[in-house]
Amino acid sequence: MQIAEHSVVSFHYTLTDDQGQVVDSSEGREPLTYLHGSGQIVPGLEKVMAGRQAGDQFKVDVAPEEGYGVRHDELVQEVPREAFQGVQDIQPGMQFQGSGPQGTINVTVTKVDGDQVFIDGNHPLAGQTLHFAIEVADVRESTAEEREHGHVHGPGGHHH
Known part of the structure; x- marks a missing residue:
């Protein structure tokens, strides 16, 4: 069976x-x-998975625009430490959720300098070309319930 919509x-x-x-x-x-x-x-x-089938092996390079997006400099900000209420020891690499004009955003701490914390709201892989080596293990038709819910259910179904 080839990979197609709803597989x-x-x-x-x-x-x-x-x-x-x-x-x-x-x-x-x-x-x-x-x-x-x-x-x-x-x-x-x-996009490149479409038409493939179990056993297919291939490599593909995915440009940032088709991956995790391009980097946006405006998502890199400096904020006061007091914005992180209840967090005693803020370290680079820590991730937090924040609120912005577009809703919830995930940010990563990139640097701490005294009372200033530098954060980056870009996905960690934004701006990077993604190099995938793929092996298709299995392809099957989805169930009506999986299509309705918009995700795959495990063996025996899925209960919400």
Whole structure:
């Protein structure tokens, strides 16, 4: 069966950066499973998955515009430490949720300098080309319930 709209797809992947460093991988774990066409994986990867079938192995480079987006300098800000009420020890790499004009935003602390905290609201992989090595493990038709809910259910169904 070929991957098409509403297929349930399971695949193994290794994601590397421009320097060839592994950023993420399914190695040693279960394959990643998603409902094709529901926006659960980056658009550039979902596009090249269409038409593939179990056993297919391929590599693909996904541009930032089709991955986690381009970097936006306005999402890098300096805020006072007091904005982090109840957090005693703020360290680079810590992640927080904040509110902005567009709603909830995830930010990462990039630097702490005295009473100032530098945060970045860009996705950590924004602006980067994503290099995927893919192996399609399984493709099946989705159930009516999976299509209705917009996500894959495990063996025996899913109860909300």
